[in-house]
Amino acid sequence: MIQKIELPYRLDALEPYYNAETLNIHYNTLYKGYVENYNKIQEQLKNAREKNDFENIKCLEKNLSFQGSGVILHELFFTNMKPQSRYEMGERLYSQINKDFGSFNAFKNQFNEASKTVEASRMGTFSMGTKI
Numbered sequence: 169m170i171q172k173i174e175l176p177y178r179l180d181a182l183e184p185y186y187n188a189e190t191l192n193i194h195y196n197t198l199y200k201g202y203v204e205n206y207n208k209i210q211e212q213l214k215n216a217r218e219k220n221d222f223e224n225i226k227c228l229e230k231n232l233s234f235q236g237s238g239v240i241l242h243e244l245f246f247t248n249m250k251p252q253s254r255y256e257m258g259e260r261l262y263s264q265i266n267k268d269f270g271s272f273n274a275f276k277n278q279f280n281e282a283s284k285t286v287e288a289s290r291m292g293t294f295s296m297g298t299k300i
């Protein structure tokens with residue numbers, strides 16, 4: 169069983185960029201639901217293993233991936249957002265974004281549009297790697 173992580177700041181800590189009501193919905197309703205559903209599916213998978221009955225394995229694994237990604241994306245969001253952050257993008261990242269996307273605005277537009285299409289959570293992540 170997984171548990172909800174503690175929110176590392178107060179619900180109103182991200183204002184004015186993210187208001188307390190919206191953060192409350194994401195933390196206490198949506199994220200809570202992903203955690204609970206993930207645990208329910210894990211229990212169903214345990215039952216399937218005990219009965220050696222995998223008739224619904226495709227559906228269970230798909231649902232586990234969906235709920236699990238909801239958990240991971242919310243935890244990334246909660247732990248990466250910071251009240252009164254003064255983070256500024258480094259020159260290396262900025263240069264790489266310009267090289268790969270043509271401009272920072274082109275990157276931002278693509279990232280925003282791609283995130284809107286993510287089923288349910290509409291959360292996108294951006295990471296930098298050396299292989300792809």
Ligand SMILES: [Fe+2]
Nearest residue numbers: 194198199289
């Ligand atoms: Fe959410």
